[in-house]
Amino acid sequence: MSTYDVIVIGAGPVGENVADRVVQGGLTAAIVERELVGGECSYWACMPTKALLRSGAALRAARQVPGAREAVTGELDVAAVLGRRDDFASHWNDEGQVSWLDSAGIALHRGHGRITGDRVVEVTAADGTTTTVTARHAVVVATGSGALVPDIEGLRDAKPWTSRETVAAKEVPARLAVIGGGVVASEMATAFSQLGSSVTMLARDGVLHMQEPFVGEQVAASLQDKGVSVRVGAEAGSVKRNEDGTVSITLTDGEQIEADELLVAIGRTPNTQDLGLENIGLTPGSWLTVDDTMRVNDWLYAAGDVNRRVLLTHQGKYQARAVGDVIVARAKGEPVDDAPWGRHAATADERAVPQVVFTDPEVASVGLTAAKAEAAGLNFRVVDYDLAATAGSAVHAEGYRGHARMVVDEDRKVIVGFTLVGPDVAEMIHAATIAITGEVPIDRLWHAVPAFPTVSEVWLRLLEAYGR
Ligand SMILES: Cc1cc2nc3c(=O)[nH]c(=O)nc-3n(C[C@H](O)[C@H](O)[C@H](O)COP(=O)(O)OP(=O)(O)OC[C@H]3O[C@@H](n4cnc5c(N)ncnc54)[C@H](O)[C@@H]3O)c2cc1C
Ligand SMILES: NC(=O)c1ccc[n+]([C@@H]2O[C@H](COP(=O)([O-])OP(=O)(O)OC[C@H]3O[C@@H](n4cnc5c(N)ncnc54)[C@H](O)[C@@H]3O)[C@@H](O)[C@H]2O)c1
Numbered sequence: 001m002s003t004y005d006v007i008v009i010g011a012g013p014v015g016e017n018v019a020d021r022v023v024q025g026g027l028t029a030a031i032v033e034r035e036l037v038g039g040e041c042s043y044w045a046c047m048p049t050k051a052l053l054r055s056g057a058a059l060r061a062a063r064q065v066p067g068a069r070e071a072v073t074g075e076l077d078v079a080a081v082l083g084r085r086d087d088f089a090s091h092w093n094d095e096g097q098v099s100w101l102d103s104a105g106i107a108l109h110r111g112h113g114r115i116t117g118d119r120v121v122e123v124t125a126a127d128g129t130t131t132t133v134t135a136r137h138a139v140v141v142a143t144g145s146g147a148l149v150p151d152i153e154g155l156r157d158a159k160p161w162t163s164r165e166t167v168a169a170k171e172v173p174a175r176l177a178v179i180g181g182g183v184v185a186s187e188m189a190t191a192f193s194q195l196g197s198s199v200t201m202l203a204r205d206g207v208l209h210m211q212e213p214f215v216g217e218q219v220a221a222s223l224q225d226k227g228v229s230v231r232v233g234a235e236a237g238s239v240k241r242n243e244d245g246t247v248s249i250t251l252t253d254g255e256q257i258e259a260d261e262l263l264v265a266i267g268r269t270p271n272t273q274d275l276g277l278e279n280i281g282l283t284p285g286s287w288l289t290v291d292d293t294m295r296v297n298d299w300l301y302a303a304g305d306v307n308r309r310v311l312l313t314h315q316g317k318y319q320a321r322a323v324g325d326v327i328v329a330r331a332k333g334e335p336v337d338d339a340p341w342g343r344h345a346a347t348a349d350e351r352a353v354p355q356v357v358f359t360d361p362e363v364a365s366v367g368l369t370a371a372k373a374e375a376a377g378l379n380f381r382v383v384d385y386d387l388a389a390t391a392g393s394a395v396h397a398e399g400y401r402g403h404a405r406m407v408v409d410e411d412r413k414v415i416v417g418f419t420l421v422g423p424d425v426a427e428m429i430h431a432a433t434i435a436i437t438g439e440v441p442i443d444r445l446w447h448a449v450p451a452f453p454t455v456s457e458v459w460l461r462l463l464e465a466y467g468r
Helices: 013-024 039-043 046-063 078-088 095-104 163-167 183-194 213-225 313-332 370-375 391-396 426-437 455-466
Strands: 003-009 029-033 107-110 112-117 120-124 130-141 145-147 175-179 198-203 229-232 236-241 247-251 256-259 261-264 268-270 300-302 354-357 362-367 380-386 403-409 414-422
Touching: 003 013, 003 112, 013 029, 013 039, 013 095, 013 313, 039 046, 046 078, 046 163, 046 183, 095 107, 130 313, 163 183, 163 261, 175 183, 175 247, 175 256, 183 198, 183 213, 183 261, 183 354, 198 213, 198 256, 213 229, 213 362, 213 403, 213 414, 247 261, 354 426, 362 426, 370 380, 370 403, 370 414, 380 455, 391 455, 403 455, 414 426, 426 455
Parallel strands: 003 029, 003 130, 029 107, 130 300, 175 198, 175 261, 198 229
Antiparallel strands: 112 120, 120 130, 145 268, 236 247, 247 256, 354 362, 362 414, 380 403, 403 414
């Protein structure tokens, strides 16, 4: 069969969810994938990175509780951690996800997809053979993103690691240098220092600087405690891979840093370079601009990383649910609900994006930072509280250190931003996501009583500090 109702290019988490939603809505769908079904997230990003980080976090947690601490007598078993990572990456084999596609009734075309005309996609398989597939209703681009490598002298020739090589590393380098201070840089500096690397982080613009300022301060301090050299403001001027395999990085101020491997983690570039965008009047290599239903034009949609709205799996999958449903509605001539917070609009992309950074301490945030509330021109108030002052934190871990901030829209009396930094705060953020998405009035939140003694008691303390 070469004609389907919907063709999805890219079988990452987003593409898979679009196709599933479309089929559940009664249409036929094919997915085109050039590498592994499951995409970046399954094999080189979310899952394996969290597996690399979790063992160190569990060890830290045990060491912070007297009684458990005494039971921990050794160090991390590096081989076991890497083995667990391999399991989480399904040993880079996509059989499991392919059988899921099968069971969901989604056709798979393996190969590189290129758009050659309206609703037409040409698929080039690994052996060079081509197939043409046509969509009756829509083509959805869900091709994701790749690592951005900047034009630093000698960098490309030095064959740096991107997130892919780092996440899939078979051995732990003795010395790892990292260019970047964002999410990948911070998580991988945490993971590799736990695994025994001596890590130098060249954080030109600061550590996690897009978050509230106290986040970067606490994460950088903790990385330094682990022996990571955090060099805020340092910029690589040139890079050279030496004959003995080591890497020399010369900073713009002339200082030289030596390492065994170099990770470049300075952001992403869209996978649209060879997608045939020129055949439909769009620019190859550009991010795809979409409306709130992920529509590019009357038959083309783009969801996930490739539209640059939010580069996170859960938010891309949320977009996938909206776009899958809206394609079905439009195909069947049913009403489209694309008003803010409507079923077919990805409104939360702008108002309530949760993110967890799995550093030690963890960072969990949703909605606006104070800086973003200021930039949006809101009349807002910031309320801060020390997480270590909750009874739950003292029980949770000795020497618990953490912080919470709530940003309140004073005109509407609702929370518009919430940030936590502290050990194991990841699971606490969904309460804030619900408060922001539900626009729960502060007066009503007063009646949401946190259980004692949990770290969530910070909600009560923040509301008291706010003036309830
Ligand atoms: C190191 C790292 C850690 C991360 N950790 C997290 C995390 O903990 N939580 C989180 O929410 N997000 C995390 N992210 C972000 C997350 O990985 C992405 O947001 C997510 O993978 C985007 O999904 P996607 O389906 O849009 O794209 P992808 O997962 O990139 O999938 C796109 C797919 O399209 C295929 N493809 C591309 N072009 C073509 C073509 N022309 N023809 C056929 N197939 C094509 C690719 O091979 C790929 O399989 C992390 C990212 C990185 C780099
Ligand atoms: N836990 C998670 O949710 C998770 C984990 C990893 C990655 N991700 C996602 O993957 C995406 C990519 O992560 P990332 O860390 O590559 O990007 P990022 O945008 O988080 O951070 C990039 C950092 O590099 C800096 N930078 C930019 N250009 C530079 C240059 N030339 N030299 C030095 N520094 C430079 C930026 O100031 C920024 O601090 C992110 O958008 C993130 O959301 C999410």
